[in-house]
Amino acid sequence: GAVVSQHPSRVICKSGTSVKIECRSLDFQATTMFWYRQFPKQSLMLMATSNEGSKATYEQGVEKDKFLINHASLTLSTLTVTSAHPEDSSFYICSARLAGGRSYEQYFGPGTRLTVT
Amino acid sequence: AQTVTQSQPEMSVQEAETVTLSCTYDTSESDYYLFWYKQPPSRQMILVIRQEAYKQQNATENRFSVNFQKAAKSFSLKISDSQLGDAAMYFCAYRSPGSARQLTFGSGTQLTVLP
Numbered sequence: 001g002a003v004v005s006q007h008p009s010r011v012i013c014k015s016g017t018s019v020k021i022e023c024r025s026l027d028f029q030a031t032t033m034f035w036y037r038q039f040p041k042q043s044l045m046l047m048a049t050s051n052e053g054s055k056a057t058y059e060q061g062v063e064k065d066k067f068l069i070n071h072a073s074l075t076l077s078t079l080t081v082t083s084a085h086p087e088d089s090s091f092y093i094c095s096a097r098l099a100g101g102r103s104y105e106q107y108f109g110p111g112t113r114l115t116v117t
Numbered sequence: 118a119q120t121v122t123q124s125q126p127e128m129s130v131q132e133a134e135t136v137t138l139s140c141t142y143d144t145s146e147s148d149y150y151l152f153w154y155k156q157p158p159s160r161q162m163i164l165v166i167r168q169e170a171y172k173q174q175n176a177t178e179n180r181f182s183v184n185f186q187k188a189a190k191s192f193s194l195k196i197s198d199s200q201l202g203d204a205a206m207y208f209c210a211y212r213s214p215g216s217a218r219q220l221t222f223g224s225g226t227q228l229t230v231l232p
Contacts, residue, residue, distance in 0.1 A: 032218070034219060034220075038160075041227075042224070042225075043208060043222045043223065043224045043225050044162075044208070044220075044222045045222075046219055046220070046221075049219055091160060093160075093162065095162075095220075097218060106218070106220065108161065108162035110159070110160065110161050111160045111161070
C-alpha cells in the first residue's frame with residue numbers, strides 16, 4: 001500500500017529557532033500534499049495545501065511567512081516553522097494524494113510532535 | 118463552507134457489543150465523499166470506511182458499516198463485535214469533489230472499549 005513518512009517523528013527546539021519537517025511519499029508520486037495541525041484531544045485543522053511546483057495555498061488564519069511550505073518534487077514536501085514559539089508546539093500531520101489516482105485516495109503520515117521550549 | 122459535526126465527544130462500548138458513532142454534515146453540493154478515520158494512541162490516521170454520495174447503498178467493511186442518509190445529511194458509523202483494538206479517536210470527514218479535494222474533519226469521538 002501507499003506509505004507516507006514524516007521526519008522527524010518528534011523534535012524539541014528552543015524559542016526563536018526554525019524547524020523543518022519533511023513529508024515523503026515512499027512508493028508513489030503525490031501531486032498534492034496537505035499539512036494539518038492537531039492540538040491535544042482536538043481535531044485535525046488544515047493549514048495548507050501544497051502542490052508540486054507551485055506555491056502552497058494557506059487556510060485563513062495561517063501565517064504563510066511563519067509556516068513555509070516547499071513542495072519541490074512529487075515525493076517530498078517540507079514544512080518549516082520559522083522563529084518558533086511555545087504556542088507553535090503541536091502535532092503536525094501531512095497527507096499525500098496519489099497523482100492521477102481516484103479522488104478518495106489520500107494517505108497520512110505518522111505525524112511530528114513539535115515542542116518549543 | 119462545509120461543516121462536519123460529531124456530537125458525541127466520548128463513547129464507550131462493552132467488548133463484543135455494537136456501538137454507533139454519529140456524524141452530521143452541512144453542504145450545498147450533491148456530489149461528495151464521506152469518510153471515517155480512526156486515530157489510535159500512536160496518532161497514525163487510519164481510513165476505516167468511505168462512502169460516495171452518489172451511491173445509495175451503505176458502505177460496509179467487515180465489522181464496520183455506515184448508515185448514510187443523504188437527505189438528512191447524516192453519516193453514522195456502526196462497529197459490530199467491538200474489540201479492544203477498536204479503542205481510538207474516530208473522526209468523520211467530508212471531501213468536496215473540487216480540485217483541492219481537501220478533507221474537513223469533525224471534532225472526533227473518543228471510543229473506549231471495556232473488557
